[in-house]
Amino acid sequence: MSITEMPQNWEPKILVFACNWCTYAGADLAGLSRLQYPPNIRILRVPCSGRVNPQFVIRAFQRGIDGVLVAGCHPGDCHYVSGNYFTRRRYLLMQRLLQYVGIDPERFQARWISGSEGPKFQQVVTQITEEIRAMGPNRKLRDAQ
Amino acid sequence: MSEMTKKMQEIAREILEKGEAQVVIGWEKGTFWYLSPPAFIDKPEDVQRLVWDDFCHNNLSKYLVDLKNHEGKTAVFVKGCDSRAFNRLLQDKQIDREKVILIGIPCPGLLDQDKAKELGKNSELPKAQKCLECQYPNPLVYDYYLGDKEALNEVAATKEAADYSDVAAIEAMSPDERYDFWTRQYDRCIRCYACRNVCPACSCRECVFDQTRVGWIGKANNSSENQFFALTRAMHVAGRCIECGECERACPMDIPIMLLNKKLVKDINELFGEYDAGVDIEGKLPLGHFDKNDPEEFM
Numbered sequence: 553m554s555i556t557e558m559p560q561n562w563e564p565k566i567l568v569f570a571c572n573w574c575t576y577a578g579a580d581l582a583g584l585s586r587l588q589y590p591p592n593i594r595i596l597r598v599p600c601s602g603r604v605n606p607q608f609v610i611r612a613f614q615r616g617i618d619g620v621l622v623a624g625c626h627p628g629d630c631h632y633v634s635g636n637y638f639t640r641r642r643y644l645l646m647q648r649l650l651q652y653v654g655i656d657p658e659r660f661q662a663r664w665i666s667g668s669e670g671p672k673f674q675q676v677v678t679q680i681t682e683e684i685r686a687m688g689p690n691r692k693l694r695d696a697q
Numbered sequence: 698m699s700e701m702t703k704k705m706q707e708i709a710r711e712i713l714e715k716g717e718a719q720v721v722i723g724w725e726k727g728t729f730w731y732l733s734p735p736a737f738i739d740k741p742e743d744v745q746r747l748v749w750d751d752f753c754h755n756n757l758s759k760y761l762v763d764l765k766n767h768e769g770k771t772a773v774f775v776k777g778c779d780s781r782a783f784n785r786l787l788q789d790k791q792i793d794r795e796k797v798i799l800i801g802i803p804c805p806g807l808l809d810q811d812k813a814k815e816l817g818k819n820s821e822l823p824k825a826q827k828c829l830e831c832q833y834p835n836p837l838v839y840d841y842y843l844g845d846k847e848a849l850n851e852v853a854a855t856k857e858a859a860d861y862s863d864v865a866a867i868e869a870m871s872p873d874e875r876y877d878f879w880t881r882q883y884d885r886c887i888r889c890y891a892c893r894n895v896c897p898a899c900s901c902r903e904c905v906f907d908q909t910r911v912g913w914i915g916k917a918n919n920s921s922e923n924q925f926f927a928l929t930r931a932m933h934v935a936g937r938c939i940e941c942g943e944c945e946r947a948c949p950m951d952i953p954i955m956l957l958n959k960k961l962v963k964d965i966n967e968l969f970g971e972y973d974a975g976v977d978i979e980g981k982l983p984l985g986h987f988d989k990n991d992p993e994e995f996m
Contacts, residue, residue, distance in 0.1 A: 606932045607905075607913060610925050627989070637987035641969065644992060645935060645984070648964045649957075652867065653928065654876025662995040692876050695921035 564618045564684040566593045568677065569608070570665075571601045571636075574625035577667030587674040590681040593621075600624065601662075602635030606646045609660060613693040619659045619684040621677070626664040636664070655692055658683045701749040701802065704843045705774065708800060712772050713741045718798050719769035722760055724753040731813035735760060749774075751808040754825070756943050758782035759897045761792045770796050776804035778827075778941035780836035781975030782897030785939055788978050791900045801839030806831060810946065827942025827955070830860055837976060861963045863956060883923040885950040892944035892954055893930065898937040898974075905929065927957060935961040936983035939975040968992055 570576040576597050582589060598604055601624025609620050622643060630636045643662045650660050661680060665673050684690075709721045725736035725746040733752040737760075738744055758779045764771050775783060783799065786792050806828035813822050828834075836842070867875060890906060893899045905913045906926065914929070915922050940962060944954040965972055965983045969991065972983050 607925070607929050610928055614921050614925060627993070634987065637989070637991070638984075640991055640993070640995065641984055641987050644968055644994065645961060645964055646932065647994075649928065649931060649961060651872070652875065652957075652960050653879045653924065654872045654874075656872050664995050693921055693924055695915075695919065 559689070562689060564592050564681055564689075565616065566619045566621065566677070566681060566684060567612045567617045568593050568595045568621045568623060569598050569601065569604045570595050571624035571631075572597055572599050573631040574629060574667050575601075575623035575665045575673065578623075578665045578669045578673040581667065581670030582673045583670075585670050587670055589674045589677045592681045592684075593677050600630065600632050600635035601639040602630075602632070602642075604639065606642065609646065609650075610693060613655070613659075613690060614695045616690075616694060616696070618687075618690040619680055620661070621680055622662040623665045623673075623676070624662075626666055629666060656687060658687060659690060699749060701843060702747065705747045705749055705800075705802075706744045708841060708843065709738060709744045709747055709772070710741050712798065713738070713744070717770060718772035719767065720764065720771050721747075722757045722764075722771065722773040723747040724749065724755065724757075724774070726750075729814070730818060731808075731810050749802065751822070752810060752813070754807055754810065754943070754946055756782050756895065756897050756941050758786060759895065759900075759943075761797060762786060762900050765792050765796075767796075770798055772798040772800060774800050774802055775836045775839060776802055777831065777833040777835050777837070778804075778939060780838050781833060781939040781973075782941060783975075784838060784978050785897060785937060785975035786900060788975070788982075789900060789937075798841070799836070799839045801836030801842040801844075803836070803844040804828075804831075804834045806834065811951075825942070825946070827940070827945070830940070830942075832859060832973070833976070859962075861959060864960050864963055867956065867960075879924065879927075880920055882952050883927050884920050886918075886923040886926070886952055887950060888918055888923065888926060889949060891947040891949065895943045895947040896934065897939065897941065897943070898934040899930075905933075927954075931957040931961060934958060936965055936972070936985070937974050938962060 570579055579595060601622055604622050612620050624636045624639055627636055647660055651657050663676050705723060712718050712721060721738045723736050724733040726748050727734045731752050733750055735755045735757055736746050756779050757773050787794055806824045808822040809825045914925055938958045942955055948954060969983045
């Protein structure tokens with residue numbers, strides 16, 4: 553099946569890089585609070601948002617992910633003091649570079665979600681899932697043509 | 698023989714005869730009249746091979762990385778862009794300043810090799826694109842200086858503002874048009890890694906693209922892997938690219954690699970403040986530090 557045609561029952565696949573100390577705890581809180589969010593996301597726990605290599609993001613797109621979210625602690629809250637400040641610089645650039653080579657801005661996003669922001673986690677992933685659902689499957693950078 | 702060639706040979710002979718350095722890196726005439734590849738001179742009688750003409754494009758500072766474990770000193774000729782590359786490598790602690798003798802050459806801007814090949818010897822040749830956009834034609838750091846110092850100040854005063862109109866032209870396209878544009882470009886890539894090999898910012902002991910067992914990048918030459926390569930390389934040299942344009946010149950498939958690099962330079966300037974890589978060796982790299990007041994878009 554070619555990836556250019558819209559498959560039946562297509563559901564977006566979204567990869568969330570969640571920092572262990574804030575966003576992962578936030579996601580956990582969303583679950584504990586029984587907040588419903590779409591099952592389209594796959595959470596990948598990383599020690600810090602600064603651990604997320606730009607190559608991870610490109611690789612995700614290559615292997616068929618439709619949208620990527622990098623999430624970590626709010627600036628000033630990093631468990632490792634400054635990891636998320638580096639993330640911010642890196643992904644401000646990376647976001648623009650991806651847009652420059654033609655990736656839609658909705659497909660790659662970054663957010664700060666703290667351990668107490670369960671509702672924010674729910675709201676962010678719901679919003680991203682809906683945006684990606686409206687756009688359809690990602691065909692850019694895919695390695696299976 | 699040009700005046701500058703004569704001066705180059707004189708100083709190289711002097712350095713080798715006195716034993717100040719064991720090797721002198723310069724340029725020599727290559728297979729064709731429009732090629733001046735690097736030359737490594739270690740005997741005083743070989744200095745007549747050295748030449749300075751309109752095609753001495755190669756960034757010689759890159760070769761210092763290969764020679765960093767050599768005993769004794771290395772002398773190297775530097776144009777403006779070579780000297781920025783030297784500063785950059787020094788900043789990364791890739792080379793030892795004590796082991797290098799720099800011989801500065803003011804660069805009037807070099808000619809386009811591809812055009813030279815196309816138009817022939819007796820035609821009016823345009824300058825290379827990278828030289829038209831050059832902001833630092835004079836060496837920023839040197840131990841000896843060939844040429845006259847007044848001309849140096851004159852050229853320094855005429856430093857032009859960077860031109861990003863080609864980047865802006867791509868930014869103006871729609872996402873799909875941009876993707877098609879870059880796919881067209883990188884479908885041509887044969888992944889010879891010439892851009893990496895010639896790049897003075899690419900100084901890793903082992904490059905990620907060579908670590909095949911780790912599996913960052915597949916060996917397959919397809920659109921997806923080629924773009925993975927392009928984006929990864931662009932991110933790796935972000936903040937360290939000195940815009941010498943060597944990648945684009947070395948590319949056998951004429952991929953506009955500098956369009957990617959310039960985009961990153963432009964964004965770094967806009968987001969984190971004006972920064973010219975390889976100008977000030979004391980400053981921190983844009984991606985090597987942060988500012989608490991950086992733009993916030995991820996709330």
